[in-house]
Amino acid sequence: MRLLNTESLELEFFPTDEKPLYAILSHTWGPEEVLYDDAREGPVKLRACSKKGLRKVLKSADIARNDGYQYVWIDTCCIDKSSSAELSEAINSMFSWYRKAHICYAFLEDYTHRGNTKQLASRWFTRGWTLQELIAPLDVQFYDSSWTWFGDKQFLSADIARITTIDERLLKFTITRSPQCDNKNEHQDVPEEIKACRICRQEALPASTRLIQAYSISTKMSWAAARETTRVEDIAYCMMGIFDVNMPLLYGEGIKAFRRLQEEIVRRSNDQTI
Numbered sequence: 001m002r003l004l005n006t007e008s009l010e011l012e013f014f015p016t017d018e019k020p021l022y023a024i025l026s027h028t029w030g031p032e033e034v035l036y037d038d039a040r041e042g043p044v045k046l047r048a049c050s051k052k053g054l055r056k057v058l059k060s061a062d063i064a065r066n067d068g069y070q071y072v073w074i075d076t077c078c079i080d081k082s083s084s085a086e087l088s089e090a091i092n093s094m095f096s097w098y099r100k101a102h103i104c105y106a107f108l109e110d111y112t113h114r115g116n117t118k119q120l121a122s123r124w125f126t127r128g129w130t131l132q133e134l135i136a137p138l139d140v141q142f143y144d145s146s147w148t149w150f151g152d153k154q155f156l157s158a159d160i161a162r163i164t165t166i167d168e169r170l171l172k173f174t175i176t177r178s179p180q181c182d183n184k185n186e187h188q189d190v191p192e193e194i195k196a197c198r199i200c201r202q203e204a205l206p207a208s209t210r211l212i213q214a215y216s217i218s219t220k221m222s223w224a225a226a227r228e229t230t231r232v233e234d235i236a237y238c239m240m241g242i243f244d245v246n247m248p249l250l251y252g253e254g255i256k257a258f259r260r261l262q263e264e265i266v267r268r269s270n271d272q273t274i
Contacts, residue, residue, distance in 0.1 A: 001097065002078040003071035006061040009043035011036075011078065012071070022071040023064035024101035026133035026140070027056065027109065028123050029076070029230075039077040059147050060105060073097060088249045095241020098136035099205070103195075106133070106142045113150040117159045125163050128229035128238040134160070135212065135242060138175055138204060139195055166223050173211055175204040212242070217265060218273035233257035244268070 002011050003022050014020070032052035039046050039057075046057070057074055064072040079090045090097075098104060108122040124130050134140060140153040153160065157171035177189050178200045187193040194200050220242055229235045233250070236257035240247060245264040250257065 001073070001093070003073055004039065004057070004061060004078060006065035006070055006072055009039075009046055009058075009061060011039055019100070020071055021069060021102045022073055023060075023067065023069040023103045023105060024073045024098055024137065025056075025060045025075070025105050025107065026098070026124075026130055027107040028127050028130065030109070033076040034074075036077055036080045036082075040080075056107065056109075060107070063105060063143075063147070064103075067103065069102065073101065084249070091237055091249060092240065092246045095132050095136050098133050099138075099241075101137050102139070102201070104133065104137035104140045106130075106140050107147070108142065109145050111144050112146065113144040113148055117151065117156055120156070120159045120163065125160075126227055128224060128227045128235050131164075131224055131227060132238060132241050134164070135166070135170065138173075138201065138208060164223065167215070167219075170211055170215070173208050175200050178203045213244075216273040217243070217269060217271045236261040 001014050001019060003014060003019070004010075005012055006023075030053065034046070034049055034051050034053045034057045038049045038051065046054075053076060057077060060074055061072050075090075075094075080086050106124065108124045111120065111122040111124075134153070137153075141149060142151050142153075142156060143149055150156075154172050154174050157168050160166065160171050161168040174191075175194050175197075177194050178197070180203070181187060181197060181199050187197055220239075223242075224235065224239055227235070229238060231251065232254050233252075237247070237249060239261060243261070243265050245261065245268060247257075247260055247264055253260075
């Protein structure tokens, strides 16, 4: 896994499961994204890049740094997509990477917040890949087109549930103070300190996983029913993490990818709702 250093803007590679705390970006792709080739040679070439997506990269790094994170993961520039092996590994690992991120910044570049989330509407809610990026992280913070923060997943849960049909209980799941921290008086019982605590986060992950697993296959499939992907195969690939399955990527197979996904799910589950 490559991470972008928020101080130096250098890409750094972490080959093992032992990774530093990192933030992660969720967004929709647009024209002129900053790619791996633009970032791999360091900050001089990166900053000289004239692509439209540069501001997104720099702003993500800036917010993460100000929030105390030395690293941020951004899919456009942290994956070498010229390597089919690396791309396959990244897509098969992506749910886990979002799951393990300490914080996720959801950037809605086509939405301007005017104080009323009842009008919340964005392409971000219609794309296949952003489904797992909404569900996997414990902490999702939302930013509008001007990078103005307007709420987190829990605060916006009712509006997001209305837009996506995802059960509000799943969206409202939050990290609670661990009894272990209570016993040791590790920190105060306030949301900011609980979210920042490694112990509280580690104990919250299994409970969140059990909640995701409790939903039927047909319910999870319904969450993706109205979503779109650029490549036909990606509507299957973007669901792998939600169903906890892994598959090789075979771009060019078309709708067969979804059939393979169903077969993998059936192998692992007795749920007949599929």
